[in-house]
Amino acid sequence: MSETARIVDPLGKLYNCPPLVGREEFSIGDVWNGLNYKFSEFMTLDVWRNDQCLDCTYVPMCGSVCRYEAHLKTGDIYAPDCEKEFFERTTPEMIKFEYDAAQQSLRADGPEFENGSFSE
Numbered sequence: 518m519s520e521t522a523r524i525v526d527p528l529g530k531l532y533n534c535p536p537l538v539g540r541e542e543f544s545i546g547d548v549w550n551g552l553n554y555k556f557s558e559f560m561t562l563d564v565w566r567n568d569q570c571l572d573c574t575y576v577p578m579c580g581s582v583c584r585y586e587a588h589l590k591t592g593d594i595y596a597p598d599c600e601k602e603f604f605e606r607t608t609p610e611m612i613k614f615e616y617d618a619a620q621q622s623l624r625a626d627g628p629e630f631e632n633g634s635f636s637e
């Protein structure tokens with residue numbers, strides 16, 4: 518999986534992500550003709566350009582998340598898929614985890630960083 522990976526179904530249709538496979542209205546092209554207008558549409562959606570998201574702390578890491586979830590929840594693949602509650606519950610713990618991991622890595626690789634400076 519990567520940003521440039523595509524999925525090919527048994528009929529040669531291309532999709533951006535696994536849950537959309539088989540839903541031809543979301544196909545981004547096929548192996549014979551390449552990418553279609555839907556691909557450009559998906560890549561330039563900017564679903565986060567709304568008042569709710571523009572006022573949200575998590576917009577740089579969210580971007581209004583998953584198009585398939587939006588489709589499931591609202592019937593509209595272009596609707597925001599808000600996971601703010603999830604981010605609020607998990608982000609502080611993730612930051613602590615990453616900070617601890619960075620500290621351990623520093624301790625293992627070099628001088629200790631404590632009270633704003635490195636020890637010799």
Ligand code: SF4
Pocket residue numbers: 565569570571573574575576579580581582597598599600601602604
């Ligand atoms: S968490 Fe919700 S409000 Fe915030 S950027 Fe994501 S979709 Fe928008």
